[in-house]
Amino acid sequence: MSHATLAAQFVADDQRAHWHDQALWFVRAKRDKMAQALPEWELLRETAAQIKAHTVSRLADYLEQFAERAESLGVKVHWARHTAEHNQIVLDILRSHEVTRVVKSKSMLTEECHLNPFLQRHGIEVVDTDLGEWIVQLRGEPPSHIVLPAIHIKKEEVGQLFHERLGTEKGASEPKYLAEAARRKLRECFMRAEAGITGVNFAVAETGGFVVCTNEGNADLGVSLPKLHIACMGIEKLIPRAQDLGVFLRLLARSATGQPITTYSSHFHGPRPGGELHLVLVDNGRSDLLGSDEFRRSLNCIRCGACMNTCPVYRRSGGYSYAATIPGPIGSILSPARDARMYYSLPHACSLCGSCTDVCPVKIDIHHQLLTWRREIAARGLLSWHKRLAMRGASFVLRRTWLYVLLGKMMRGVGPWLPRWLLYSPLNAWGKQRELPTFPRRSFRELYRNQEDGQRDRLGRPPSVERSP
Amino acid sequence: MSNKPRVGLFIPCYIDQFFPQVGLATVEILKRLGVAVDFPEAQTCCGQPMANTGCNAAARPLALKFFEVFKKYDHVVCPSGSCVAMVRHHYDEYLEGEPGFEELKRNTFELCEFIHDVLAVRQLEGTFPHRVGLHQSCHGLRELRLGSSSEIVGESYNKVRALLASLEGIELTRLQRPDECCGFGGTFAVSEEAVSSMMGLDRIHDHEQAGSEILTAADMSCLMHLDGLIRRQHKPIRVMHVTEILAAATRDAVRIVPGELEPSTTVP
Numbered sequence: 001m002s003h004a005t006l007a008a009q010f011v012a013d014d015q016r017a018h019w020h021d022q023a024l025w026f027v028r029a030k031r032d033k034m035a036q037a038l039p040e041w042e043l044l045r046e047t048a049a050q051i052k053a054h055t056v057s058r059l060a061d062y063l064e065q066f067a068e069r070a071e072s073l074g075v076k077v078h079w080a081r082h083t084a085e086h087n088q089i090v091l092d093i094l095r096s097h098e099v100t101r102v103v104k105s106k107s108m109l110t111e112e113c114h115l116n117p118f119l120q121r122h123g124i125e126v127v128d129t130d131l132g133e134w135i136v137q138l139r140g141e142p143p144s145h146i147v148l149p150a151i152h153i154k155k156e157e158v159g160q161l162f163h164e165r166l167g168t169e170k171g172a173s174e175p176k177y178l179a180e181a182a183r184r185k186l187r188e189c190f191m192r193a194e195a196g197i198t199g200v201n202f203a204v205a206e207t208g209g210f211v212v213c214t215n216e217g218n219a220d221l222g223v224s225l226p227k228l229h230i231a232c233m234g235i236e237k238l239i240p241r242a243q244d245l246g247v248f249l250r251l252l253a254r255s256a257t258g259q260p261i262t263t264y265s266s267h268f269h270g271p272r273p274g275g276e277l278h279l280v281l282v283d284n285g286r287s288d289l290l291g292s293d294e295f296r297r298s299l300n301c302i303r304c305g306a307c308m309n310t311c312p313v314y315r316r317s318g319g320y321s322y323a324a325t326i327p328g329p330i331g332s333i334l335s336p337a338r339d340a341r342m343y344y345s346l347p348h349a350c351s352l353c354g355s356c357t358d359v360c361p362v363k364i365d366i367h368h369q370l371l372t373w374r375r376e377i378a379a380r381g382l383l384s385w386h387k388r389l390a391m392r393g394a395s396f397v398l399r400r401t402w403l404y405v406l407l408g409k410m411m412r413g414v415g416p417w418l419p420r421w422l423l424y425s426p427l428n429a430w431g432k433q434r435e436l437p438t439f440p441r442r443s444f445r446e447l448y449r450n451q452e453d454g455q456r457d458r459l460g461r462p463p464s465v466e467r468s469p
Numbered sequence: 470m471s472n473k474p475r476v477g478l479f480i481p482c483y484i485d486q487f488f489p490q491v492g493l494a495t496v497e498i499l500k501r502l503g504v505a506v507d508f509p510e511a512q513t514c515c516g517q518p519m520a521n522t523g524c525n526a527a528a529r530p531l532a533l534k535f536f537e538v539f540k541k542y543d544h545v546v547c548p549s550g551s552c553v554a555m556v557r558h559h560y561d562e563y564l565e566g567e568p569g570f571e572e573l574k575r576n577t578f579e580l581c582e583f584i585h586d587v588l589a590v591r592q593l594e595g596t597f598p599h600r601v602g603l604h605q606s607c608h609g610l611r612e613l614r615l616g617s618s619s620e621i622v623g624e625s626y627n628k629v630r631a632l633l634a635s636l637e638g639i640e641l642t643r644l645q646r647p648d649e650c651c652g653f654g655g656t657f658a659v660s661e662e663a664v665s666s667m668m669g670l671d672r673i674h675d676h677e678q679a680g681s682e683i684l685t686a687a688d689m690s691c692l693m694h695l696d697g698l699i700r701r702q703h704k705p706i707r708v709m710h711v712t713e714i715l716a717a718a719t720r721d722a723v724r725i726v727p728g729e730l731e732p733s734t735t736v737p
Contacts, residue, residue: 011664035620351654355607374521391527398531401511446489
């Protein structure tokens with residue numbers, strides 16, 4: 001289904017769509033406050049963009065350096081070309097340790113690879129330990145937002161879910177009470193887990209270490225109790241130096257949730273004593289983006305979600321309307337890169353307002369890349385036939401001034417006489433909730449010519465615009 | 470008069486056909502500011518609808534036509550930020566390297582930008598005793614940078630607002646979301662009708678709570694969309710293009726800049 005269809009379903013519940021819009025606008029407003037508090041904000045963004053551009057320009061070298069340093073710290077490094085390889089590597093590691101119960105902190109990469117269902121199919125229990133992610137997992141849903149996975153769910157609905165699944169009091173929806181219930185249940189999962197899986201926010205080439213950012217400390221707990229830690233990262237997560245973290249950590253939480261920094265920014269340098277640390281580096285289409293002049297900058301993305309919070313379309317259409325692992329503006333660039341046929345409608349799910357580009361902490365020109373994707377969609381013949389035909393027809397007319405003038409005159413002449421049922425037929429999507437502009441008797445060019453010729457009406461005024469009622 | 474720069478008037482196709490009063494107001498205000506304009510009749514459309522749909526092959530001949538029509542002018546002025554953004558930021562693909570193209574790009578201006586930056590007029594003498602809500606059309610704001618956007622940290626400025634604010638008696642209303650998109654977005658308005666209309670209604674509600682009596686913008690396309698929603702719901706808000714306000718407000722005023730000026734024509 002196209003984005004427009006799914007979005008219309010979300011918008012149909014006007015109250016809920018507005019609630020969703022306001023919840024995310026609140027986060028965007030918090031972000032503004034935090035950003036405004038740093039006079040050097042724009043310098044930080046520019047620096048981050050340059051560091052990313054630099055890293056990506058010699059990614060292979062940095063990856064080699066990183067892997068070498070990480071191995072020297074005792075990390076076991078694995079390379080995966082695509083999702084299937086990634087999932088198999090993770091499964092093999094778990095099997096070699098006879099693990100059947102895993103806790104996992106938030107990682108969009110493992111969502112991208114659909115790791116959970118894969119492991120479950122192979123008899124391994126996976127519990128997502130980020131509260132929001134656990135809620136969507138209990139509901140059997142994917143996250144609807146990359147930072148706020150359960151932003152589409154109301155607290156009353158969480159209360160009902162917990163009542164059914166955890167036996168909390170019926171009708172209880174007080175966040176503190178529900179969080180406490182979740183904490184007790186999750187604590188059991190942590191205690192039982194034989195391995196912890198995490199994502200990676202930043203990997204540092206010069207040290208071989210990496211950083212995982214969470215607000216709940218669930219990543220730390222998940223890898224501190226079991227002896228086995230598997231970290232999964234996309235190859236674009238690399239930065240050259242430890243000091244570069246000072247740039248990115250300041251941008252990440254401010255952009256994501258309007259916090260000065262995430263509650264936990266945990267640095268990992270090799271396995272803990274007596275434990276094992278595996279790192280799976282995944283390409284899965286990233287090197288294709290790296291090879292593309294147009295879309296390379298999308299690899300700058302640090303998955304902060306700010307483009308979703310600011311996007312006027314995302315806020316009103318909900319994360320699921322994108323039907324993709326990463327929804328919203330940045331997802332509408334990344335998803336068609338994986339499968340243009342499946343995600344052809346996403347680059348058009350955008351009014352080209354450019355707010356995402358201005359909010360992006362790593363200065364990805366998101367709305368221009370979406371425009372470039374529209375060109376790709378059309379060039380690959382994936383644009384709907386009626387849009388293509390309409391644009392070709394319009395171009396044919398507009399190339400010929402005389403034809404444009406003639407058709408304009410005809411339209412303005414006939415328009416006012418058309419019955420309303422015809423003008424506002426179901427084919428007219430514009431007219432579903434909007435009136436069409438009224439038809440002026442004369443065009444600007446006609447009026448301008450009359451005016452320049454010195455024409456005046458009875459009262460000595462220049463010709464005026466007469467409109468159909 | 471002969472050594473005055475030649476100013477070509479670029480009137481977007483939909484303004485030509487549906488909103489001629491906006492074109493006339495543009496001529497009027499420019500004349501009042503001492504600028505003689507020329508309207509080359511061969512012009513049609515800049516090609517933005519085709520380009521924004523990804524149909525670049527359909528947009529290309531229109532970009533070439535635009536270039537042929539307007540390359541002879543010292544300045545090109547247009548009452549639409551979106552169409553100017555098309556020329557300035559999206560024509561490279563069709564015209565890069567063409568002699569005269571860089572000059573055309575540099576010299577094509579949105580009307581308020583032209584008044585504010587080229588004519589360096591920051592203060593208009595005129596009266597407009599109304600409560601006016603300014604809608605910041607996205608392409609003017611974030612592509613042409615006619616004002617600072619709420620996402621960017623730095624000095625706050627706004628060329629359109631500055632011109633409006635200079636009018637006597639005008640009251641500019643305070644919005645809760647000062648630069649959120651109205652949801653027009655070209656073909657987006659039709660292909661994503663549900664989201665587009667919701668976005669438009671949300672903007673209108675913001676203007677209602679702010680008490681805007683007139684809703685204005687530097688782009689008629691946003692206003693066409695908002696006006697369509699307003700008229701369907703019979704809301705007591707009117708839309709006016711910024712140019713219409715500037716022209717109407719200065720109609721009875723005395724001369725604004727030194728130089729040759731038309732005697733002000735008073736409409737009874």
